[in-house]
Amino acid sequence: MEFFERFAIPHPSPMIYASMVAIALVTIAIAVGITYFKKWGYLWSEWLTTTDHKRIGIMYIISALLMLFRGGADAVMMRLQTAVPENAFLDAQHYNEVFTTHGVVMIIFMAMAFIIGLMNFVIPLQIGARDVAFPRLNALSFWLYFAGAMLFNISFVIGGSPDAGWTNYYPLANNEFSPSVGVNYYNWALQISGIGTLMTGINFIVTILKMRAPGMTLMKMPMFVWSGLITNVIIVFAFPVLTIALLMGTFDRQLGTFFFATTDGGMDMMWANLFWIWGHPEVYILILPAFGIYSQIISTFSERNLYGYKSMVASMVLISLLSFLVWLHHFFTMGQGALTNSIFSVTTMAIAVPTGIKIFNWLLTMWKGKIRFTTPMMYSIAFIPLFTIGGVTGVMLGIASADYQYHNTMFLVAHFHNVIIPGVVFAMIAGLIYWWPKMFGFMLNEKIGKWAFWFITVGFCFSFFPMYITGLDGQARRMYTYSESTGFGPLNMLSFFGAGLMAIGFAVLVYNIYYSFRKSPRNIGDDPWNGGRSLEWATHNPVPEYNFAVTPHVISSEALWDQKKRGHQIFRDKIEKIHMPNNTGWPIMVAGLFFVFGFSFIFNIWAGVILSAIAIFGFMGYRSFEKDDGRYISVEEIKETEDKFGGANK
Amino acid sequence: MRELFPMKQVNGFIFSLLLTVIALSVYFLDMSFELGITILLITAFVQAGVQLIIFMHAGEGEDSKTIYTTLYYGVFIALATVFGSLLAMVWGYF
Numbered sequence: 040m041e042f043f044e045r046f047a048i049p050h051p052s053p054m055i056y057a058s059m060v061a062i063a064l065v066t067i068a069i070a071v072g073i074t075y076f077k078k079w080g081y082l083w084s085e086w087l088t089t090t091d092h093k094r095i096g097i098m099y100i101i102s103a104l105l106m107l108f109r110g111g112a113d114a115v116m117m118r119l120q121t122a123v124p125e126n127a128f129l130d131a132q133h134y135n136e137v138f139t140t141h142g143v144v145m146i147i148f149m150a151m152a153f154i155i156g157l158m159n160f161v162i163p164l165q166i167g168a169r170d171v172a173f174p175r176l177n178a179l180s181f182w183l184y185f186a187g188a189m190l191f192n193i194s195f196v197i198g199g200s201p202d203a204g205w206t207n208y209y210p211l212a213n214n215e216f217s218p219s220v221g222v223n224y225y226n227w228a229l230q231i232s233g234i235g236t237l238m239t240g241i242n243f244i245v246t247i248l249k250m251r252a253p254g255m256t257l258m259k260m261p262m263f264v265w266s267g268l269i270t271n272v273i274i275v276f277a278f279p280v281l282t283i284a285l286l287m288g289t290f291d292r293q294l295g296t297f298f299f300a301t302t303d304g305g306m307d308m309m310w311a312n313l314f315w316i317w318g319h320p321e322v323y324i325l326i327l328p329a330f331g332i333y334s335q336i337i338s339t340f341s342e343r344n345l346y347g348y349k350s351m352v353a354s355m356v357l358i359s360l361l362s363f364l365v366w367l368h369h370f371f372t373m374g375q376g377a378l379t380n381s382i383f384s385v386t387t388m389a390i391a392v393p394t395g396i397k398i399f400n401w402l403l404t405m406w407k408g409k410i411r412f413t414t415p416m417m418y419s420i421a422f423i424p425l426f427t428i429g430g431v432t433g434v435m436l437g438i439a440s441a442d443y444q445y446h447n448t449m450f451l452v453a454h455f456h457n458v459i460i461p462g463v464v465f466a467m468i469a470g471l472i473y474w475w476p477k478m479f480g481f482m483l484n485e486k487i488g489k490w491a492f493w494f495i496t497v498g499f500c501f502s503f504f505p506m507y508i509t510g511l512d513g514q515a516r517r518m519y520t521y522s523e524s525t526g527f528g529p530l531n532m533l534s535f536f537g538a539g540l541m542a543i544g545f546a547v548l549v550y551n552i553y554y555s556f557r558k559s560p561r562n563i564g565d566d567p568w569n570g571g572r573s574l575e576w577a578t579h580n581p582v583p584e585y586n587f588a589v590t591p592h593v594i595s596s597e598a599l600w601d602q603k604k605r606g607h608q609i610f611r612d613k614i615e616k617i618h619m620p621n622n623t624g625w626p627i628m629v630a631g632l633f634f635v636f637g638f639s640f641i642f643n644i645w646a647g648v649i650l651s652a653i654a655i656f657g658f659m660g661y662r663s664f665e666k667d668d669g670r671y672i673s674v675e676e677i678k679e680t681e682d683k684f685g686g687a688n689k
Numbered sequence: 690m691r692e693l694f695p696m697k698q699v700n701g702f703i704f705s706l707l708l709t710v711i712a713l714s715v716y717f718l719d720m721s722f723e724l725g726i727t728i729l730l731i732t733a734f735v736q737a738g739v740q741l742i743i744f745m746h747a748g749e750g751e752d753s754k755t756i757y758t759t760l761y762y763g764v765f766i767a768l769a770t771v772f773g774s775l776l777a778m779v780w781g782y783f
Contacts, residue, residue, distance in 0.1 A: 248755060272759075276766050312777055316770055363766050367777050379781030 045642055049199045049219045050132045059196045088622040090174035092159050093582055095181050097478055099156025100471065102185060106149040109192065111545060113141035115538050118502070122535035124523040134519035135202035136195065136221070142205025146321070147229060148188040150459070153467040154328040155184075155239055158267045161474060162243065164575035164582065165261045167252025167591040172245040174620040180235040180242065182630030187232025190637050194224040198642065201225040204517065206314060207288070209299035209307040214292055220641050226289045227637035233278055233285070234633075240274030243267060252574065254593040258352070261573040261596070262338075262345055265352055266331025269359045270324050276363070277320035284313035293643060308373055315366035323362040325459070327355060329466030330397060333419045336473055337401050339570045340416040341408025344597060347400040354393030361390045371442045380439035387437035394430060398423060413568065414488035418469035421496050422461045429457030432507065447517075450510025453503045460499050468495075468548065476567045480581035481559035487551040494544030501537025505530035572600040577609055579684040585617045585672055588681050614681070617672045629658050701743035708732045708739070 048055055073079055086094060116137050120129045129137065163171055171177050194200045201221035203212040212222045247268045251260070260268075288310065290296040297305040338345045345351065367375075367383040401423060410416070432454040436445055445451055476482050506514075509527045521527050566576040577599045578587050589612040594601065601607040632651045639647025712732040715725040741747045747756045 248752075272762070276763065280770070306778060309778060312774055316774070360762075360765070363769055364773070367773065370777075373777075375777060375781035379776050382776070 045220070046197050048196070050136075052130075052133060054133075055195060062196060083624075084622065087627050088178075088624045090170070090178050090620045090622055091584060092163050092171050092174065092177060093478070093586075095177055096156045096158075096160030099152045099159060099181055099184070102188060103149050103153035103156055103467075106144050106152065106188060107545070110141050110144040110149055111542065113137045113144070115542055117141065118531075118535040118538035120519060121521070121531045123532065124521055124525070124528045126520055129519060131519045132202065135204075135517070136200040138517055139201050139204050139207075139221075139225075140191075140195065143191065143201070143225065143229070146205065146325075147232060148184075148191065150325050150463050150467070151232075151236060152184060152188070154270070154325060154463070155180075155236070157332070157467065157470050157474070158243060158270075158328060160478060161470075161575060162264055162267050163246065163250070164477070164578065164586060165264050165573050166247060166250060166255060167574050167587060167593065168246065168250040169586050169617065170620060171242050172250055173242050175623055175626060176238050176242050178623070179626035179629060180239040182626045183235030183238075183633060184232040186630040186634040186637070187228045187230070187235070190231065190634055190641075191224060191228035194221060194228075198224070206311070206318070208314075209288070209291070209310040210301050212288065212292075212310070213299065223289070223292060223641040226285045226292070227641050230282065230285045230289075231633050231637050233281055236274060237278045237282070240271040240278065243271040244275065247271075252591045252593050255598075258349070259593060259596040262334035262348070262351060263328070263331035263573075266327045266334070266355060269355045270327045273320045273324050273327070273359050273362060277317045277324065280313055281317035281321075284310060284317065287313075289640075293640070308370070311370050311373070312366075315369040316363075319366040319369065320359075320362045322455075322459075323358055325463045327358065329463045330355070332466045332470040332473070333401060333422060334404075335573070336415045336419045336469055337404050339473075339568060339572060340411045340413055340419075341405045342411075342570055343404055343408040345400070346403040346406075347396070348596065350396055351400055354396045357393040358390060361386060361393070365390065368437055368439070368442070371439045372446045377439075384437055384439040388434055391430060391434050398427060411570075414483070414485055414492055415469040415473040417489065417492050418465040418472075421492075422465050422469075425461035425465075425496075425499070426458060429454060429461065432457065445510065447515055448510035449506040449514045449516055452516045453506035453510060456503045456506075460503070465495075473568070474575070476563055476580055477575055477582060479556075480563070481555060481561055482563060482567055483551050483555045484559065487547060487554060491544045491547040491551060494540050494547060496544075498537045498540025498542075498544055501540060502534050503537070505533045505537075566599070572597045574598050574609070577602070583680050583684070585619060585677070588614055588617075588677050614674055614677050616674055617677065618669055619672055620669045621667055623667070625658065625662060629655060632658065698743060701739055705736060705739050708736045712736075 073082060086098065089095065116129065117134070120126050120134055120137075159171070159177065163169070199219040199221045201207065201217075201224055202219075203217050203222055203225075207222065207225055210216060212225075247260070247264060287296070287298040291299050291305075297303040299305055299307050299310045301307050334345050334351065364386040365383055367379065368387045371380050371383075401419075405420075412420075432450070436442055436451060436454055472483050472488060509530050510516075512525075512527070514521065514525070514527050514531075521531075563580060565578065565580050567580065568576075571577075574587075574591055574593070575582075577591065587610075589610050591598070591609045592611060593609070594607050598607070598609055602609050632655045635647060636651040636655065639645070639651060709732075712729055715728050720728075741760070747753060747760070
């Protein structure tokens with residue numbers, strides 16, 4: 040019986056039992072539904088085994104949306120708990136678990152997946168490629184991410200969630216203070232999905248450097264591709280640090296080492312140091328693609344070239360370098376001296392300079408432009424002032440001496456949500472709506488979309504601006520309740536109200552997808568926003584499997600715009616047979632084995648660890664000797680598809 | 690014959706053997722810890738450079754610019770991380 044006790048929840052409550060039942064019912068319902076509609080074969084051959092970058096991108100985005108709702112539910116629970124003083128909705132332990140999973144899910148499994156999903160879908164199209172450089176590796180990346188995400192999400196029904204915060208600081212996260220398997224889940228879920236992210240990074244660097252259309256020099260790439268390139272460079276340099284830190288944490292917790300111990304020569308703050316060496320570049324991994332998306336949208340809907348292309352690129356390169364030089368500002372209060380803090384304080388404030396350049400470039404792009412207030416454009420316009428507020432409070436936090444006052448308060452919470460929500464989340468929603476017609480062949484309803492926009496934006500302001508005030512008044516973050524005499528009550532209630540508005544906004548967004556799926560017209564043409572400037576709008580809608588029937592030729596940085604206005608010719612070659620990668624079940628099976636490996640390791644089931652490890656190596660060995668040269672799409676088949684869309688050279 | 694003989698590679702090979710011998714001497718000769726570590730660090734980095742440039746052909750081919758840029762970027766980040774960590778964890782307390 041002892042074996043099974045490990046899988047029990049250490050701290051159960053009716054809510055967790057209810058979610059167990061809900062998870063079981065939803066799983067059964069999905070399985071029954073797929074069987075009833077006889078979709079297993081379709082699902083397997085078209086989606087689960089696909090190596091098509093567009094489908095992988097869409098799967099990333101769907102998973103990210105699911106995780107958004109998981110993390111969002113956590114957020115609403117936290118706001119509900121703190122809405123009134125002395126609330127008993129969640130107890131301390133549950134509150135710890137909720138804010139920990141909220142952070143991890145939102146950063147690692149929602150935001151990362153969303154940006155990687157958009158990069159997957161958009162970047163090969165924008166550079167005129169047929170797929171990424173390593174399509175099978177790309178599929179493996181997705182499935183590893185998915186395995187990690189699922190592993191993390193079962194934690195709260197099997198064995199207990201991590202509860203040491205998304206930063207997982209030691210010594211709190213060691214065996215003495217976190218005895219349940221929660222932190223093991225944290226280590227392995229992040230480890231497995233992190234391997235996937237690292238492979239994505241390598242994949243996209245190679246794709247962007249080696250697979251651009253003829254004529255597209257580096258300085259003629261669309262801005263989203265530039266941001267993708269720089270982001271992936273940061274991924275490749277930052278993620279190995281996380282890998283090692285997590286491994287050291289695993290060793291400490293499960294194999295008896297003392298890396299992050301307070302005794303025997305261990306350094307507990309070394310975890311914080313390593314975590315933020317990864318963690319700070321990580322926030323730029325999230326925000327740079329967002330900047331790229333805004334650059335595309337603002338330029339499209341202002342009908343102007345992006346202002347200051349070169350300075351945009353230069354400032355992103357500078358941000359990527361500076362992002363590796365500031366990590367210590369996350370623990371100014373650790374106890375190091377004034378000199379050390381000053382150095383990192385200066386580098387932190389320096390980041391405001393390239394970011395400021397970008398803000399002015401966007402404003403000047405809109406200057407005298409013919410602005411159209413479409414939904415993606417409204418998110419982009421709202422982003423500029425809101426993100427600037429977040430940036431300015433960031434500079435406040437960057438002043439080391441003042442940070443002693445703000446540190447660990449709701450002020451900090453308000454700051455980073457103020458940069459992440461208008462920065463990253465708005466960009467992801469805007470990008471999703473902007474590229475939606477390319478993905479699915481119909482537009483999302485603008486009117487409902489704008490309702491969602493107003494709910495989310497106003498809700499955001501109500502949720503997070505009160506936290507600046509309570510934070511300065513001394514409300515600590517991560518406290519599950521507070522007494523009435525503190526006076527934090529009313530402002531926290533306002534936050535809860537804002538969170539409710541945001542929840543309604545996201546519900547409207549989902550309703551919009553349903554509504555538009557039913558009602559939107561399907562004959563929208565290749566450039567439905569009627570202002571597309573880069574190559575993704577030059578191909579058909581929805582995009583055929585091979586992306587471009589003939590390889591595009593590029594002369595300027597605004598390839599499609601210049602074809603429309605200046606008579607440049609993008610498609611000039613004859614149709615030839617196209618080489619495409621085969622579908623394969625290998626990635627999903629390997630990721631499944633990684634899931635078993637991670638799960639076994641979390642619970643110290645060594646037989647499972649050894650067997651799954653052998654199986655993983657077996658699969659890798661099989662792959663080494665497998666011969667798979669892909670397949671060709673014949674000229675006739677391409678012509679047939681193209682005729683359906685109305686010709687290759689229209 | 691002269692054009693066919695891979696002079697650069699042979700010289701590089703001899704040079705890297707020499708570096709190995711110098712590094713090995715740290716073990717066999719009696720010297721202070723600081724001197725030994727200094728010798729090891731220098732020979733290790735020179736060795737890595739020799740391998741990259743001569744035997745992994747970093748400078749040849751059309752991608753050499755990209756490879757060198759990435760290399761410099763990596764070295765910069767490695768140095769920043771190592772010295773920053775030392776500053777944060779060891780030196781910064783006064």
